[in-house]
Amino acid sequence: MKKPAVMTTAAGVPIADNQNSLTAGPRGPVLMADYQLMEKMAHFNRERVPERVVHAKGAGAYGTFTVTKDITRYTCAKLFEKIGKQTEVFVRFSTVAGELGSADTVRDPRGFAVKFYTEEGNWDMTGNNTPVFFIRDPLKFSDFIHSQKRDPATGRRSATMQWDFWSLSPESLHQVTWLFGDRGIPASYRHMNGYSSHTFSLWNAKGERFWVKWHFKTQQGIRCFTEEEATRLAGENPDFHRQDLWDAIERGDCPKWTVYVQVMPEKEAETYYLNPFDLTKVWPHKDYPLQEVGVLELNRNPQNYFAEVEQAAFEPANLPPGMGASPDKMLQARLLSYPDAHRYRIGVNYAALPVNKPRCPVHTYHRDGHMRFDGNDGGAPNYQPNSFGGPVDDARYKEPPLKISGDADRYDHRAGNDDYTQAGNLYRLMSREERERLIGNIVAAMTGVPRAIQLRQIVHFFRADPEYGTGVASGLGIRMAEVPGIKAA
Incomplete structure (x- = not known):
């Protein structure tokens, strides 16, 4: 066989390790100094115009989140401050690998993204209908998606590409088992659960941090299609899941999910036998049981699909005070990658579009840019600090400091990891x-x-x-x- 060429960056610089992101210690977090990761993600986000690279086809609806249990001991986020409090939401469901015109009933993970319009800014819970994912290091994300998309030679989906990647990536086995089981093809968006998958954090008024995983359990019950049923529907009605969600809400059969959280005190993460920030793992419920938080209900269909569903932009970095991210390597990369994708796909002012616009006041120094469609803040100063009464930062909203340790290096994420x-x-x-x-x-x-x-x-x-x-x-x-x-x- 011909000796393969040495992989390089776009500038021709040889790459020493294309398997592991640059992190502070073996458990992260990912460092912005990892220019190789940044280049891969930025280039990947610009590979399609204007369709989403992943989660291209979906459906969405508006609704409400109602607090049913008190979790203020874990978080000072105002949306949870009292039982009975309601927050408006917009939810977008989607398939992951299929293009905009693909069938709804293919075997594929489903996106489960929820935008909470809180009084302290939007909270975007960008999850899936599975509690784990195929990979744990973001440096492999574009490679993974390429293997699930179309063969560059034939332009067709390729089982060889998919199984070649999975067989060379043992960390994918947990998600593969989910995907090819019954839940790989939900009967509808109403009949599936949602999960944050990632580990996030909550912090309370005392500055105490807790690691958390979010669960959205369908009140309609889990229902799935067999391969034969899904194949038949793909031919008869490729938009079956879109139609089902729309019709259910129109007839007043409003779907609901009970929202739960798993909670791990910050200190316990240091000695827990699993890496709690590994996206290919779940936290056993016997160690960290589900705690009820509230109920999510969808009760209003959008009026215009493009304006509301297609232009909806979710970002895991949208976390109001009292909520935070974690050292999860995949999450760390998504904090950058998602807004980068939105700026490319729908423009730098995407956050001001009606479906994305917070329901609370917004005060930034962002100005100009493609398709600026409001008053552009008139003659107000566009820099900070200033002497003219512009908005200022406020230390009251500071997140507690996160202790990290370890040398910056590309740690082998497969070494010593139990993927079976x-x-x-x-x-x-x-x-x-x-x-x-x-x-x-x-x-x-x-x-x-x-x-x-x-x-x-x-x-x-x-x-x-x-x-x-x-x-x-x-x-x-x-x-x-x-x-x-x-x-x-």
């Missing part, structure tokens, strides 16, 4: 019928993939659970004696 136990636990939680459907879905998706990739992926399934790996191998007509590395597993 939780995937195996998920498999073992399934009923016999669910396991059979999972294996059948995987076998169908892997049929025709080069044998070397099949063998490599079967090793991962087997390490999660021997029955899991043996079942996939049998379905593909592969004897376990052919699979390398099993004896050593």
